[in-house]
Amino acid sequence: MRxxxxxxPAAALLTGLALGLLxxxxxxxxPLHVLGVLVRxxxxxxxxxxxxxxxxxxxxxxxxxxSVAFRAGLFNIGAEGQLSLGALAMTWAAxxxxxxxxxxxxxxxxLAGATVAGAWAGIAGWLKxxxxxxxxxxxxxxxxxxxxLASYAVLNPFKNPETQNPETLAVGASHILPALPGFGDxxxxxxxxxGLLMACWLGWLFQHTRWGFELQTVGxxxxxxxxAGIPVERVQIMAMVVAGALASGVGLGEVLGSAxxxxxxxxxxxxxVGIAVALLARGNPFGVIASAFLFGALHKxxxxxxxxxxxxxxxxxxxxxALIIGAVAAEGLWARLGERLSSRLRSLKGRGGGG
Amino acid sequence: xxxxxxxxxxxxxxCAIFGTLSQAMAxxxxxxxxxDKGGKDDKSFNAAAFHGAQDAQQKLGIxxxxxxxxxxxxxxxxxxxxAQKQFDLVIxxxxxxxxxxxxxxxxxPDRRFALVDAEVSAPNVRSLLFQEHxxxxxxxxxxxxxxxxxxVGFIGGMEIPLIKRFEMGxxxxxxxxxxKIEVLSSYVxxxxxxxxxxxxxxxxxxxxxxxxxxxxxxAAGASNLGLFDAAEEKQKFAIGSDSNQNxxxxxxxxxxxxxxxxxxxxxxxxxxxxxxxxxxxxRHGLGDQGVDxxxxxxxxxxxxxxxxxxxxxxxxxxxxxxIQVPDYYQQRK
Numbered sequence: 062m063r064x065x066x067x068x069x070p071a072a073a074l075l076t077g078l079a080l081g082l083l084x085x086x087x088x089x090x091x092p093l094h095v096l097g098v099l100v101r102x103x104x105x106x107x108x109x110x111x112x113x114x115x116x117x118x119x120x121x122x123x124x125x126x127x128s129v130a131f132r133a134g135l136f137n138i139g140a141e142g143q144l145s146l147g148a149l150a151m152t153w154a155a156x157x158x159x160x161x162x163x164x165x166x167x168x169x170x171x172l173a174g175a176t177v178a179g180a181w182a183g184i185a186g187w188l189k190x191x192x193x194x195x196x197x198x199x200x201x202x203x204x205x206x207x208x209x210l211a212s213y214a215v216l217n218p219f220k221n222p223e224t225q226n227p228e229t230l231a232v233g234a235s236h237i238l239p240a241l242p243g244f245g246d247x248x249x250x251x252x253x254x255x256g257l258l259m260a261c262w263l264g265w266l267f268q269h270t271r272w273g274f275e276l277q278t279v280g281x282x283x284x285x286x287x288x289a290g291i292p293v294e295r296v297q298i299m300a301m302v303v304a305g306a307l308a309s310g311v312g313l314g315e316v317l318g319s320a321x322x323x324x325x326x327x328x329x330x331x332x333x334v335g336i337a338v339a340l341l342a343r344g345n346p347f348g349v350i351a352s353a354f355l356f357g358a359l360h361k362x363x364x365x366x367x368x369x370x371x372x373x374x375x376x377x378x379x380x381x382x383a384l385i386i387g388a389v390a391a392e393g394l395w396a397r398l399g400e401r402l403s404s405r406l407r408s409l410k411g412r413g414g415g416g
Numbered sequence: 417x418x419x420x421x422x423x424x425x426x427x428x429x430x431c432a433i434f435g436t437l438s439q440a441m442a443x444x445x446x447x448x449x450x451x452d453k454g455g456k457d458d459k460s461f462n463a464a465a466f467h468g469a470q471d472a473q474q475k476l477g478i479x480x481x482x483x484x485x486x487x488x489x490x491x492x493x494x495x496x497x498x499a500q501k502q503f504d505l506v507i508x509x510x511x512x513x514x515x516x517x518x519x520x521x522x523x524x525p526d527r528r529f530a531l532v533d534a535e536v537s538a539p540n541v542r543s544l545l546f547q548e549h550x551x552x553x554x555x556x557x558x559x560x561x562x563x564x565x566x567x568v569g570f571i572g573g574m575e576i577p578l579i580k581r582f583e584m585g586x587x588x589x590x591x592x593x594x595x596k597i598e599v600l601s602s603y604v605x606x607x608x609x610x611x612x613x614x615x616x617x618x619x620x621x622x623x624x625x626x627x628x629x630x631x632x633x634x635a636a637g638a639s640n641l642g643l644f645d646a647a648e649e650k651q652k653f654a655i656g657s658d659s660n661q662n663x664x665x666x667x668x669x670x671x672x673x674x675x676x677x678x679x680x681x682x683x684x685x686x687x688x689x690x691x692x693x694x695x696x697x698x699r700h701g702l703g704d705q706g707v708d709x710x711x712x713x714x715x716x717x718x719x720x721x722x723x724x725x726x727x728x729x730x731x732x733x734x735x736x737x738x739i740q741v742p743d744y745y746q747q748r749k
Contacts, residue, residue, distance in 0.1 A: 108500075112493065216606050225534075225576040226488075226512050227607055246496070246523060320489070325607050329487040364490070367483040368448075368497060375486070 069395065070341050070348070074355065077385030084380060088372040095366065095373055102365030103358035111247025115314065117357030118249070119144070119328070121256035122310035123335025124342060124349040125263060129307060130196075131344045132267065133300035134280035139185055139200025140308040141332025142207030147178030147309020149211050152229050152316050152323040153219065159233025166235040170317060174309035181207065182305025183298060190294035196301070204332075215325045227325035238318040250318025256310060257350060264346035276300060308332065329360075337386050356382070445505065445689050446479045447472070448498035449681075450491065452510030454611045455484045458638035461611075461658040461677065465509040465532060468678030472685040488608060491516035499524040505688040507681060508532065511578055512608055517541060528693050530684040532677055533578065535697060543697045544680040548578070549585030550734055551673040551707030552633070553741045555655050556589020557730050558671055558709065559631040560597050561723045562653055567598045569624040571617060571643060573636030574610040575603040581744040582635040582657070582673075588742050592730070600624050604639045617642025625650045631670060633657070644669065653718070662714035671719050672710040676700060702731055 082092035103113045123140045130137035137143075151174030161169055185203055188194040212227075219229040238250040267273040278286040279296045287293050311331055316323055338356050342348030363378035449469045456466040466482060473480040481503070483494055491513045498506045499520055507530040508517045514534030521529045521541045530542045537543075559568040570586055572579040587599050602620045604610040617639035621632055625646060633655035634643040640656055647654035647668040656662065656672035663669075680700055687693045700706020709727050711719060733739040 212606055224514075225578055226515070227574075227576075315489075324488055326488045326609075329489065364493060365497060367494075368481055368501060 070343065070352070070389065072395070073341065073388035073391075074385055076388040077381055077383075080384045081377060081381035085370075085373050085377065090370050090373050095370060095377075098365055098369045099359070099362035101362075102369075103362035106245070107243060108245035108247050109361065111241075111244025111249045113354070113358045113361040114241075114244070114249045114253055115247055115319070115357075116360040117353045118253045118256055118314035118318070119311040119331040120334055120338050120353040120356050120360075121253070121260060121349060122307055122313075123331050124338030124353050125256075125260055125310075125346060126304040126307040126332075127335050127339035128342065128344040128346060128349055129263065129276070130300050130304040131339060132273075132276045132280050133297055134283065135186075135189065135297060135300055135304075136197050137182070137185075137200060137301065137304045138197050138336065139182060139203050139207075139332070140304070140335050141328065141330065142200070142204035143178040143182050143305040143308035144311040144328060144332055145211045146181050146207045147174040147305070148312025148316050148327075149214055149219075149229075149323055150174050150177035151309065151312040152232060153214075155232035155236035155317060156219075156230045156322075159235065161233075161235060163235050166233065167238065167317070170232075170236050171309075171313065174312050175306035178309035179302040179306035182308070183302040186298035186301025189301070190297040211323075212325060215323060219323070221322065228320075229323040231322050232317060236317055237321060238313060240318070248319035250314055252310070252314035252318045255313055256353075259307065259310065260346045260350050267346065272299075308335075334360075334382065337382055340386060340389050444477050444479050445685075446481070446503045447685055447688070448503040448506045449480065449482045450494050450498070450506065450508050450513060451482065451484045452512065452611065452637075453485060453608050454637040456482060458612070459659060459661060459664065460640050460656070461637050461675070462509060464659045464675065464677035465507070465681050467659075468681030469507070469685065471678065472682050472689075476686060476689045478685060478689055488512055492519060495520040495529075496523070499527045504528060505530065505685060505693070507684065508534075509677070509681075510534075511576065528688055528695075530681070532680065537697070539695045541695050542684055542693070544677070544684065545697060545699045546675050546677075546680075546706055547699060547701030548581050548635075548673075548675065548707065549588075549741050549743045550702045551675060551709070552582045552585030552635075553589035553592070553734065553739075554709045554727055554730060555633045555657075555671070555673045556586040556591075557593050557726060558589075558719065558723050559586070559633055559653075559655060560590040560593035561720075561726060562670055562718070563597060563631050565628050565630045566594075566596065567600065567627070567629045569621070569629040569632035570599060570601045571620050571624070571632055571634040571636055571639075572601070572603040573605075573639055574608060575606050577744055579603070579635055582633075584742050584744045584747075586633055589730075592739070593726075600627065600629055604636050611637035611639060613639045614642035614645070618646045621646035621654070622650070625652050631655065633673070635673070656710075660710040660712065662710055662712055666714040667718060669715060671715055674705075674708045674710050676706050676708070680706065703735055 085095045086092050104110050126140045127137050151170045154173035155170040185196050185199040188199045189196045215227055215229055221228050221230050238252055241249045275291050275296050279293050338352045341352040359378050363375040366373045366375055451462045454462045456462055469480055472478055485491055495516050505528045509532045511533045517529050517531045518536045521538050528540050532544045535543045570583050590597050590599055604613050604616050617636055621643040631653040634640045635657040643654045644665045648665045653670045655670050658675045661672045
C-alpha cells in the first residue's frame, strides 16, 4: 500500500490544526481546552456526530464537484452558484409535483436539480472549450448571476406567502428523504448515503473507464490528449456538466433532507469550502469522503466555541481551514523540509558510523 | 381545628423558608442570547437586545452568553445547542429566528425561550412584539414638521411586512401633518444581508437627498449607519430606529424611534430569574413606552419645542383612539 498520498494531506491537516490552536493561545484560551471543545462538539454525542455528518453531506457533493472538474484540469469555482440553482430546481420539482409516489419522486427532484445545475456549469464549460474564456472567471461571474436568479425566484414566483422569511413553498411529503436513525434530532438523511455512493462510483469511473482516462489525459496534457484523438472540448464540457450536476446534490441534504424548502442564503459557502475539501483530497473521490468528514467535523466543532469559550468564536473554523489549505499548497516547502531532514539524518548517521 | 392546623402552618412556614433560601442560594440562571446578522455592534436593533441582556447581567447577576449567527441556517443549531447545554432561558432576536425557536421550543418543553419580533404560540415561549407603526407615526410627524423642502424619505432594511409596517405608519404620520408632503421610499435589499450593508444605505440616502428630500427615517439595522454618514455629508436630517441613535451624529439625527427591545429582553430575563417566567404574546406600544421618540441632549436643539409638543399631543390622541394609525399587518389580512 502506498502511504505518501495519505501522509501529505494528513501532515497538512495536523499542521493547520496545530497552528490554528496555537493562535487561540494568543487570544488567551488554552489550546487544549479549545481542542477538547472541538472534539466534543463534533463527536461528543450521537446528536453531535449526526450534525457532523449533516454538515459533511453538502461538502461531499461540492468536494466531488470540484474534484471532477479538477481531474480534467479545470478549476470549478462555481459550485456555489451551481448548488443554489440546482437546489432551487429540485425544490421547484418537489413542490410542483407533490403527488408522485416515493421512490420515483426522489428521482424526479434529483433529476431536475442535476439537469439545471449541470446545464448552468455547462455554460462555463462551453465558454472554456469553444471560446477560450477562462473557467475561473466565468464560473465566478456565473455565481453572481445564479445568486440573483435564486433571489428573484424565491421572492417572486416561488415565494411562501405565509412567512416574512425569504423562502419557497414547502416540498411535497413524498419528496422528503428519510432520516437516518440513531442520531437523535440531527437531520442526517439518506442524502449522505447517496453522496457516499456517488463518491465510490466516481472513484471507480476514474480508474476503470474510458471516460475517466480521457478526463485525466485532458487534465494532464491537453495537447497530448488532442494528438491521441481525444475530443478535448467535449471532455471539458462534459466535466463541467457532471461537476454542476454533482453540486446540485447539496439540495438533497439541505432541502429534501432537512429544511424541506429553499431558504435564501442557506449555504454557508459550501461551494467554496468544497474547493478546500477537494484540495485536501487531491481530487481523489475516496479522499473526498475523508476530507468532507473532517471539514464537517470542523464546522460542527467550531459552532460550540461560541458557547464554551470566552474569546474564540466559530470563525476559528475559517482560520484552521485557511491554514490547512496553506499547508497543502506549500508542496515545495514540504519537499525541502523532507530533503533537509533526510540529509541531516544521513550526516548524523555518517558521524555515528565514524565514531 | 386550631390544634390541627398550627403544625400544618408551621410546616408550611418551614417550607417557605427553605423555598426562599434555596432560591436565594441557587446558582444564577444561565441566559443565551442569539443575535441576528447585524450583530451586537449594529448600534440599532441587536445592540438594544444586547444592552438589555448586559443590564440584566449586571443587575441580576445572571450568566450570559451571546452568540451571533453567520448564516440563516445556523439559528436552529444554535438554539438547540444552548437548550442542550442547560441554558435556562434562550432569547432569539429577530424575525428570521421564528422557525428555529418554534422547533427547538417544542423539542425542549422544560426550557424557556423568548423571541423578539416573531410570534410563536407555545407555553414555554414568550413572544415580544412591538407596535412599530405607532412609533413610526410619531417619526412621520417629526419629519414632516422639520422638513422645509416638502419632501421626506424612508429607507427600509429588508423588504418584508415588518418593515412595511414602519413605512406605512411613517407615511400616515407625515400626511397627518401635511397631506401635500411627498414621501420617497427605498429598501436596502431583499435578503437578510440588507440589515448589514451601510454602503448601500448611504447610497440610497444620498440619492434621496439628491432628489430634494431633507429628512430621512431609516429602519435598516446596521445599514442605518450609512444614512447618518450621508446626513452629515449633505447637512440634512436623519431619523434613527430601534436604539437611541441621536448620539451617532449629534445635530444631524433629528430623533430616533425607540423600540425598547432592551427593556423587553431585560424583563423576560428578570421574570425568569425570579421564577415567574410565563409564555405568551406580549405587545409593547406607546402606552408602556415600548415604542417612543428619543429626546436627549444630542437633539435638544434640532427637535424644536413645537415638534415636541405636537408629538406629545399626537401620542395622547393615538392612545385615546382619536387617531387611527394604519397597521400593515392588519391590512394584509
